[in-house]
Every structure is written in structure tokens, then in C-alpha cells.
Amino acid sequence: MLKYLLPQGSSFAGDIDFLFLTIFVIVGFWFVLTMGMFLYLTVKYRRQDGVKAEYITGKEANLKRWITIPHALIILCDIVLIVGAVRVWYMVKQDLPEQGDKVRIVAQQWAWTFYHSGPDGELGTPDDIAVVDELHVTKDTVYHFQGESLDVIHSFSVPTFRLKQDLIPGREISGWFKPTLLGEYDIQCAEMCGIGHGVMGARLFVETPEQHEAWMQRVTAMASK
């Protein structure tokens, strides 16, 4: 359902959306049931002349079932939810598929610097391409990222990827994503980082290998001028 609000731009976006849908359906079932019961009882037992309330303590076995059975079922649903959540979490945050390319993300008040690997495909070499507020990646490549912050806590957030990771000063935080949708999307800073937090956006460009190649030539030519 989330894809109607925002396209799924990464390999795991669909899994996160499916987890959300699962939770929505399970929780929605309980919500409708509980809310329906609540509204029904409220209307059905409104005060009527000559009708006295009944004396019920809550210890009656036939009535207590209405609490204990849902209680047991909720534990069951919780187990399903936990398994689903941990599965998706493991895939996105604990697992690290084999690297196709790497990008270094450096956040500071209030800008992003993205270090791309350049024509040689290796990060940390002289031909690295550093760009402010623009991240250029190729579709269907597994990217490892290495996130850093120079001052306060920032959070690298790409809604179309369904990816979010806080960047902490003094640490290197790694993770991965695999873009699956061509186009241009928002990158946000999702952690309050001072007065410029509201303008700390960047743009993500997901390109075909040819477009990416052309972009690299363009920026290297610009740099050598």
C-alpha cells in the first residue's frame, strides 16, 4: 500500500512495505474488532428507563473468556509480527550482500558530501568524485556505504529506498542499498541538526551505467578545467 504514496526504489523497499502491510492487516483486524465491540456496547447499553445495570465482577468464567482468548491470540499475532520484523531488519541492517560499488557519505551542518568511486571503481583513490548534495548511483548495483558525521548527529534518509541510518560523529557506520528504480529522488537529514536542519536535503540520481559513465566524464572534465 505504501507504494501508492511513494515508489519502491530499492531491493528491500518491497520487503519493508510488505512488513508494514502485514502489520496493518493483523493490527487492523484487532482494531476493527475492538473498536466495533466498544461502539456496539456503548450504544447498546446506554441508559434506558427501568433497566438496571448488572452486577458483574469480571471473575465469571463465561465472561472472562472474552478477555483470555483474545489475550492468547494476541500473543500469537505478536510472534508473527516479531518474526516478520526481525527478518526484514536482518536483511537490511545486519546482512551485507557482496559489494558492487562503494560510496562514502559525510554529513555536516548543513550539507552532504558524497564520495563516489570514480572511473576506477575504487573508493579512496585520487580519482574519487566528491559532490556536495548530489548522490549518483547506478541501478541494480549493490552499494556499500560508509557514513560519517563531522559535527552533530545527522541521519541519512532516502524515503524511496525505505532506508534510514543515523550518522554519529566519531564513528564510521556502514550499510548497504541496491537501487532498483531510475530517476531523481529526495535525500533527507532525518535527525534534528540545528537551524539549517530544514534545508539539509540532497538529491539522489539513480542512473543506467551509460548515464553514470557520462556523468563521471562530465564532472571530471569540469574539475580539470
Place this chain on the structure above:
Amino acid sequence: MSADHADHAHHEPTFIEKYVFPTDHKFIATQYLVTGLCMALIGGFFSFAFRMQLAWPGSDIPVFGHMSPAEYNAAITNHGTIMIFWVAMPVLIAAFGNFLIPLMIGADDMAFPRLNRLSYQVFLISAIVIVASLFVPGGGFGGAWTAYPPLSAEAVYNLTPLGSSMWLTAVALEFVAFLIGGINFIVTAMNARAPGMKWDYVPMVVWMICIASILFMGSVGPLVAGAVMLLFDQTLNTGFYDPTRGGDPILWQHLFWFFGHPEVYVVLLPATGIVAEIITTFSRKKLFGYQLILFTAIGTGVLSFFVWAHHQFVAGIDPRMANIFTITTVLISIPIAEMLFLFIATLYKGSIEFTTPMLWALGFIFCFLIGGVTGIPLGASGSDIYLHDSYFVIAHFHYTFFPIAFIGSFAGITYWFPKWFGRMMNATVGKLHFWLTFIGFNGIFMPLFVVGLAGQHRRIYNYEHFPDLSTPDLQMLRIMATCSLLLLLASQTLFIWNFFYSMWFGKKAPANPWNANTLEWTVQSPPPHGNFGPDFPTVYRGPYEYSAPGRDSDFWPQSEPS
């Protein structure tokens, strides 16, 4: 205690004793109530200012004027801080705790009346400090109510050297005030109960305020220490949270949320206690499963100490830790769901009268149910990767905090107003106020769920800087939320009018206008200094003996001999 009590009966307090240095629990309760409601006006004004900015970015906001990014950050930060620490806490715990505990357990006052006075005085100072922090050079603190360092620790980053230190001082002082108050509530409930008031005869709201106080005292200690360290980082140039000098910014997050999550239940439990009193009275029913509700409250309280890191799933903690906290967080749904089930079951075969307090209590169940279920996708680590720090979070916790802080408080105020001030509130205006507030509230946060799911992140003063978020559809939802807020705020004038008009000109209230069972309804309205006169009441039965079989009357006061 009885000698002390006899003293009270003969000695009417002088003007200074009553109004300047009061020790009467009812007057201190009134002080907390009025201070809390005044702070709510400030917190509400902030929400007006920043929602106007979000709906019509850059426009000239009435009363406020043009809003800069720094002012926007200060407004959202102080809105959150004030609403939780200076509205929900003083009204729900301190005002109702002070007013209700002695009256409901049959005591003449709190166990430590002078500590009680000190608690309010410290609280008042903290309120003055937080309000003053908005007017110092550099402006108020704008690093969000969670105040994550290094942003909050260093003036070069937050640009509010005075504002952030004063904000932190105010919060620490507020904690001190509620530590003093919490000790008082617990000691009073344990030691000052009237003869015959066994543990399972104690009204639910007293239980809930005591459990909340225990949770608060158990969780706030680490944060007070953390706040002192942060204050040292700000002012003495220490490096507790500074990674360049061996400190750790994540440490603050652990200390903050170790308190921050139990805090949710600290304010939730008193509100559910208020709701329990009201739904039993107005459905003329015994509480369904008194002990079970108590166990769910205690269970929730214990579990709440083990869920804090679900606020930090993507904060850079060890990713394996998220799995543990997902389990504890999802499990907390069990006691909370069960508590709501038990409240709903209490309505079964009742005789429900839709008075103003009952509307608020039912409205609480309605809204809190939405707040509860929308917490699950946030507690589940996998989906929280996307939803963390989005407007979905904002909508979720407002669906919990608004029912707690406002719907719960309005329920309590309209229910106990006759006892508190000796006069009845206007029921027609009260119901109109309920419906407009209820519609306004849902109108604000339903659209915000949607913008959150569409990827809108929090604490941004103008979404025009984010092309994917500056679409006309999303902007329309933002405008809908702001218009609903205007309705919500405007309808509070009804409450303010009703509150003050009824206080002075309302119909005189009898001792027991709702035919309720608990002890506070056996004394005149308002209760005199010393509450019960020369003799303490004796308690013969539990608080919810409504519609007992074999009796003509459908209620059975706790102190009526059988």
C-alpha cells in the same frame, strides 16, 4: 496523626497560610492545575505558530509574525517539552494526585504537607525558567525535546548558549519537583489510608498515580545524572558526550530514553485511572476485573523499563540489539490491549449515561486505541527503518499523548469539578467543547499519518526544500491539519469560559452529584480544610459496588455501614 487531625479541625488557615505558603493538598492541587493549564496555553500557542508556518510557509503569522528557522526549532522543541513536563505531569500526576489521594483514601492531608509545598515551589521555579529561556539572547533551545548531543552540548552547533542551558536546568528542576511529589504520593497512599481501606479497596486512580510515581522514581535517576553531565558539557567544557575527547553521544540517548519511555506510562497510568473511575460511575457497573487491571498496569510498568532502545533502532546502536528491543516492545502490546479490553468489558450490561466526563472517558478509549495500534509498526524494527522520525511517529504519539494529557485531564476536571470548586459545570457547553475538541484533534492527526507514510520527515520548517515533499496533495493535507488545529484551539475558549464561569456562577454542587461510591463524595463540596472533620471515615467495601444485587439504590458508598 489523629492529634494532628484534630488540630486541623479547629484551626482555620490565615490568608498567608492559605494562599502564599499553603500546605493544604487541595490548594496545592489547584496551584498545579492552574499552572499546568496556563503552560498548556503557551504550548498550544507554539503549535499554532509552527502549524501556520507549515501550512503557509513564510507567511506573516498572526500574533507571532514571520517565523525564522531558529524560531521554528525553538517552537517545536518547547512545544514538546512544555506539553509533557509542564502540562501532562503537573495536571495528571500532581494536580489529581494531590487532590484525590487524601480524599479518596480518607486522610486529612498528604503525609508530608511541607514537602508538598516545596514540590510545587520547585516546579513553579522550573516553569519560570523554561518560559524565561525563550527570551534570552540567542533565543530558546531548538535542538528537539530529546536534546541529543553534540547538538545540545555545544553552543557552536546549537547557537543558543543561554537557551539550551536554561532549558536543561528547567527540565532537571522539574524532575526534582516530581521526585519530591512522587515520594509524597507513595508514602501517603501506603500509610494514611482510613480504617478498613484494604489494598483492594483502594480506588484505581490512586493505584495508578502510585504506580506512575514508582516508575518515575525508578527511571528518572539516570537522566538527572545525564542532565548534569550535559550541563557540565555545556558550561564547564567537559566532554562526557564529545566523541573528540573520548565521550559518547549515544550515552545520552540511552539515559534519555531509559527515562523517556517509562515516562509515557507515567502519564498514561493516571489517565487510565481517571477513566476507570468515570466509566464505572456512569455505566453504574463494577470495574471488570479490578485485580487484572492492576496486574496489567504493573506489567506494563515493569516492561516499560526494557523497551527504551526502540527509539534508537537506526541511531547507530549495535543492530543485533534491535531484535531484543523489538521483542520487548511488541510484547508490551499485551498488557495494554488487555487493559483496554477490560475497560470496554466494564461497559457490558451497564447503564451508560453520556455526561460530559463520560464522553471524555469514552473519547479517551477511542483515541488511545488508535494510538496503541499505530505504535506496532514503529516497535517492529523492520518497518521502523522507514517510519522512524517521520510524521507517522508524530501522529502516533499524539494519538497517545493527546488522549492522555488533554482528553484524560478534561475527563478528570469535568468529573471532579463539582467536588473541587463546589459548583457544577455547564453540561451543554461541556459537551460542545468535547465534540469540537474531538473532531479537531482527529482532523489534525489523521492527515499527518498519511504525510508520514508518504515520507515526510520531522522538524522541518519548510518542505519546499524537498521536491518530493512539496507536492500540492501533501500541502493540502498539511493545510487540513492546520485548519483542524485552529478549530481545536478555538474551541478551548469554551472550556476556559466554562471553567471560570462555573467556578463563580455555576449551580451549587451537592456532596455527591454523580451518585458515586468513593470517599471524596461523602464530604461537602468543596471539602473543608482537613477534609473529613473530627472523625476519619471507616471503609467497608471496594470502590465500585454499583448496581449490587438486593439493593434499591444502584450505588453503595465505601463508608456506608452494611
